Amino acid sequence: MVLVIWQKVVRGVEHLGRFSRFCGSAFAAMGASIAHPKTYPLVWTQMNTIGVKSVPVIMATGAFVGMILAVQAYNQLAAMGLEERLGVLINIAVVKEFGPVLAAVMLAGRVGGALTAELGTMNVTEQIAAVESMGTDPIKYLVSPRVLACLLLTPVLIVYADLLGILGGYFVSVIQFKINSGAYWDYSAIGVEMWDVATGILKGFFFGGAIALISCYKGFTCREGAQGVGEACTEAFVGCFISILALNYIFAVILDAVYKTFWPLRPLI
Amino acid sequence: MIRSEVHPEQGILVTKNLTKIFGERVALDNVSAAIEQGKTTAIIGQSGCGKTVFMKHLIVLERPTEGEVFFRGQRIDRLGNHELVGIRTHFGFCFQMGALFDSLTVYENIIFPIQQHREITDFKALGELVKHKLALVGMDGYQHQYPANLSGGQKKRVALARAIALNPEVILYDEPTTGLDPVTSDIINELIIKLQKELQITSVVVTHDMKSAYKIADRIIMLHHGKMVADGDAEHIRNHPSEIVRQFIEGRVSEADLAALRLGGTKFPTQFQPEDFTGS
Numbered sequence: 001m002v003l004v005i006w007q008k009v010v011r012g013v014e015h016l017g018r019f020s021r022f023c024g025s026a027f028a029a030m031g032a033s034i035a036h037p038k039t040y041p042l043v044w045t046q047m048n049t050i051g052v053k054s055v056p057v058i059m060a061t062g063a064f065v066g067m068i069l070a071v072q073a074y075n076q077l078a079a080m081g082l083e084e085r086l087g088v089l090i091n092i093a094v095v096k097e098f099g100p101v102l103a104a105v106m107l108a109g110r111v112g113g114a115l116t117a118e119l120g121t122m123n124v125t126e127q128i129a130a131v132e133s134m135g136t137d138p139i140k141y142l143v144s145p146r147v148l149a150c151l152l153l154t155p156v157l158i159v160y161a162d163l164l165g166i167l168g169g170y171f172v173s174v175i176q177f178k179i180n181s182g183a184y185w186d187y188s189a190i191g192v193e194m195w196d197v198a199t200g201i202l203k204g205f206f207f208g209g210a211i212a213l214i215s216c217y218k219g220f221t222c223r224e225g226a227q228g229v230g231e232a233c234t235e236a237f238v239g240c241f242i243s244i245l246a247l248n249y250i251f252a253v254i255l256d257a258v259y260k261t262f263w264p265l266r267p268l269i
Numbered sequence: 270m271i272r273s274e275v276h277p278e279q280g281i282l283v284t285k286n287l288t289k290i291f292g293e294r295v296a297l298d299n300v301s302a303a304i305e306q307g308k309t310t311a312i313i314g315q316s317g318c319g320k321t322v323f324m325k326h327l328i329v330l331e332r333p334t335e336g337e338v339f340f341r342g343q344r345i346d347r348l349g350n351h352e353l354v355g356i357r358t359h360f361g362f363c364f365q366m367g368a369l370f371d372s373l374t375v376y377e378n379i380i381f382p383i384q385q386h387r388e389i390t391d392f393k394a395l396g397e398l399v400k401h402k403l404a405l406v407g408m409d410g411y412q413h414q415y416p417a418n419l420s421g422g423q424k425k426r427v428a429l430a431r432a433i434a435l436n437p438e439v440i441l442y443d444e445p446t447t448g449l450d451p452v453t454s455d456i457i458n459e460l461i462i463k464l465q466k467e468l469q470i471t472s473v474v475v476t477h478d479m480k481s482a483y484k485i486a487d488r489i490i491m492l493h494h495g496k497m498v499a500d501g502d503a504e505h506i507r508n509h510p511s512e513i514v515r516q517f518i519e520g521r522v523s524e525a526d527l528a529a530l531r532l533g534g535t536k537f538p539t540q541f542q543p544e545d546f547t548g549s
Binding site for chain 2: 126
């Protein structure tokens with residue numbers, strides 16, 4: 001029993017070491033890619049696949065989050081006569097947490113799974129070895145454009161999620177629950193600061209990086225056969241999901257400490 | 270004819286005491302071989318004997334556990350990936366299943382290595398070059414097809430055209446005739462001979478197709494459980510005294526394997542019925 005646990009720990013540390021080296025190579029390759037405009041078309045292609053094609057699903061996610069928050073919070077606030085402050089609650093929750101996290105989770109499912117499946121299939125059909133045999137670094141050719149596209153476009157997708165979340169919450173609050181539109185926006189403007197929006201978008205860089213690196217790593221190291229690719233996709237999604245939540249927690253602690261250092265506590269209601 | 274000592278300058282590609290261990294499995298055991306320039310060398314042996322692993326070491330797609338690999342007298346197995354770029358442009362590698370990029374057309378597949386290593390300014394000339402390379406393998410006219418629309422033999426021919434895109438000095442073929450019908454296999458054999466004669470390319474062919482090996486190879490090396498057991502021309506291999514070699518080239522099952530099959534005790538008289546597993 002102890003031996004089995006020990007072997008699992010050793011294997012875990014080995015994986016972590018290999019993943020760290022993979023990330024190091026990916027960052028070095030990204031630096032080289034940025035310096036060589038010849039590689040830009042590869043990045044544009046990935047930006048279209050990863051970013052542009054994700055816009056509808058991310059917008060739908062954001063809209064539903066805002067609408068659900070309005071439905072869930074209205075009764076409690078209305079009982080206290082504070083329904084006009086619904087906007088603060090919805091918008092701060094959307095821009096700080098739900099928008100970035102749910103957009104990232106959606107991306108992990110849509111993009112992460114596709115990246116792992118694509119690279120995993122290329123791996124088992126020796127296409128990655130073929131790239132290497134022709135004197136091209138597969139990390140530079142395959143991983144770097146995908147990571148760059150995810151890094152650059154996840155924050156933009158979060159803006160879309162935030163926007164639709166805010167609009168979704170507004171429509172439910174104002175049209176369904178008949179809250180005064182002017183009061184809804186006024187309280188929102190007082191409660192939500194640029195800091196909240198900016199930190200939510202900042203998280204996008206890290207979420208995007210984590211999604212792309214984990215998914216590409218799993219694709220590059222997947223075992224042979226359909227089962228191997230399937231397992232790699234599952235592991236990639238679970239890995240991305242856990243990383244997004246863990247990173248979000250770390251961000252919450254750090255950003256909260258930074259905020260408290262410079263500004264006083266602000267009551268929202 | 271197995272050489273016990275090889276020197277880095279003895280051939281265009283030389284392996285010295287090459288050993289590769291995966292976990293606890295020894296894939297290659299002290300293999301020393303010198304591949305001669307301009308000749309076709311076939312590496313034969315049973316499935317899993319280490320043929321492909323050996324070939325991947327020649328282009329440093331695998332790193333040896335022990336031993337050395339030389340290309341034109343230069344040790345290459347310890348070079349970093351960046352330094353290997355220049356070395357690898359001298360090679361063409363034809364993978365077993367073609368390994369064509371399925372998101373790219375035939376044309377894009379063939380220009381891939383050129384795009385990676387040359388500045389392309391004249392796309393018309395590039396189109397002519399692709400046409401010429403495809404014509405060499407009898408595939409001109411397929412430029413805009415995707416690999417998914419090609420048959421197994423066609424994929425291997427396109428892979429061959431891609432392998433010669435950069436005019437390499439050495440082409441490595443991994444089981445080029447496996448999974449093909451006899452006629453298509455012979456077409457591939459003829460192509461390998463044609464490329465070697467017309468372009469004076471050094472070829473290393475991993476195969477377990479003896480008909481193909483006899484036809485194309487100037488020299489045949491046999492591996493068995495990761496060890497080199499025979500090395501010589503077709504005549505030498507045909508008349509080899511070793512039972513392991515004779516058994517392989519004649520495609521005979523060994524007495525030991527037959528005994529193991531008998532011990533397995535297949536239930537011939539009745540065969541298994543579904544009821545045997547229901548417990549009723």
